[in-house]
Amino acid sequence: MIPKIRKYPDPVLSQPGEPVTEFNAELRKLVADMFETTYASQGVGLAAPQVGVSKRLTVIDLSMGKEPKDKLVLINPEIISAEGRLYEEEGCLSFPDITEKVVRSAKVRIRAQDAHGKWFEMDGEDLLSRCFQHEIDHVDGMLFIFRMSALKRDLALRKIRKLQKEGTW
């Protein structure tokens, strides 16, 4: 079954995830389900809190299911270095139809565990860098609207309230 994506302001989205300590079949099932949800929503990344699981786990696939080597599983991920600056449109599956420019680092190096618990480091530039930062924010309970300017965040929140009232959020 494909897990449903939690939308803002579901409280699980603002809660820092618990570290993953067990690398078992249950975890790998969750990872597989998260990829399915990501593809079904035509996204490039998804974090566990977005499917209601408060854990430090995220999946990324910039190819959207076309390139098996692009499938990334980041467990207990952290950014270990960052440089440069990007200011590009960003969206989030927990905020359907909201896109806005957000400041991010142009290049980051991350450290994470794979689905078997093995630690690795990886560099990301441009879109992959943004994706790393967006998803690692999620496992920290940080949402992209709080990276926007106050003015843009107010506009986004106003749009959400309007959609909620119309019953389309």
Ligand SMILES: [Zn+2]
């Ligand atoms: Zn997101």
